[in-house]
Amino acid sequence: MKSYYQNKICLVTGAASGIGKAVSELLLALGTKVICADMNEEALQNIYSSHENAYPHKLNVTDYLAFQTLIEAVVTKHQKLDFLFNIAGITVAGEAIDLSIEHWRKVLSVDLDGVINGSTLAYKQMVKQSSGHIINLSSIQGLVPLPMEAPYVTAKYGVVGLSQALRVEGTDLGVRVSVVCPGYVKTSIFTESEMVSLDREKHLKSLEQYEKSGITSEGCAEAILKGAFKNKAIIPVTTPAKILWYLNRLAPNFLLTLLRKDLTKARLCR
Numbered sequence: 001m002k003s004y005y006q007n008k009i010c011l012v013t014g015a016a017s018g019i020g021k022a023v024s025e026l027l028l029a030l031g032t033k034v035i036c037a038d039m040n041e042e043a044l045q046n047i048y049s050s051h052e053n054a055y056p057h058k059l060n061v062t063d064y065l066a067f068q069t070l071i072e073a074v075v076t077k078h079q080k081l082d083f084l085f086n087i088a089g090i091t092v093a094g095e096a097i098d099l100s101i102e103h104w105r106k107v108l109s110v111d112l113d114g115v116i117n118g119s120t121l122a123y124k125q126m127v128k129q130s131s132g133h134i135i136n137l138s139s140i141q142g143l144v145p146l147p148m149e150a151p152y153v154t155a156k157y158g159v160v161g162l163s164q165a166l167r168v169e170g171t172d173l174g175v176r177v178s179v180v181c182p183g184y185v186k187t188s189i190f191t192e193s194e195m196v197s198l199d200r201e202k203h204l205k206s207l208e209q210y211e212k213s214g215i216t217s218e219g220c221a222e223a224i225l226k227g228a229f230k231n232k233a234i235i236p237v238t239t240p241a242k243i244l245w246y247l248n249r250l251a252p253n254f255l256l257t258l259l260r261k262d263l264t265k266a267r268l269c270r
Contacts, residue, residue: 014088061114094196183241
């Protein structure tokens with residue numbers, strides 16, 4: 001696997017924390033040259049200033065022109081872009097009835113529009129060079145409609161569809177596309193995300209059952225890089241995510257019944 005990434009040029013969004021940080025650090029350990037992009041410029045400098053092959057860059061993924069400028073700069077400096085990892089993401093927890101249109105736009109702009117920006121720009125460059133691999137971070141919520149995060153589910157389903165469409169079109173043009181669908185990953189997204197009409201303490205306690213079967217950011221990063229190395233179309237991460245995915249394909253009505261029961265429990269956190 002090391003030879004697949006060694007000396008390659010890679011761009012990672014969301015590189016200042018969580019999965020994006022873990023993916024960036026693992027790539028650097030494998031000898032990859034990594035453009036580490038994130039909104040948090042200070043964190044980027046603190047994390048990557050000592051890495052010879054790390055290139056920290058402030059980026060708002062929702063800004064198409066800024067994303068375009070960055071990719072053009074990468075290609076000008078390195079003559080190519082081998083990998084794009086679209087990792088940046090946010091969420092807002094709460095029932096749809098309580099969410100404003102601003103909540104929807106906030107999540108969709110980062111989690112879907114941001115991935116569209118990066119994917120389409122990288123895809124055009126990779127078609128030109130007849131090589132490259134785009135890896136988009138979705139979620140098990142891009143395969144299974146878990147309750148209380150409808151905007152996030154909507155965005156992540158979109159990321160799965162986008163990734164599979166680009167994979168079909170890109171295969172004969174030399175471009176690989178994979179989408180990652182993790183289950184519970186132990187990051188700050190759950191503790192720091194905005195919650196609407198929910199008791200934060202109760203809601204976090206309700207997630208403890210998922211945390212027990214969760215995975216660290218580092219473990220998730222390893223699974224992502226292994227899945228991309230094998231050129232998997234969909235990379236499910238964690239056993240519960242795989243089970244939910246299969247169950248949704250085999251018995252969707254039964255799964256929806258189970259999810260409604262979970263929603264009943266979640267409503268106790270209001």
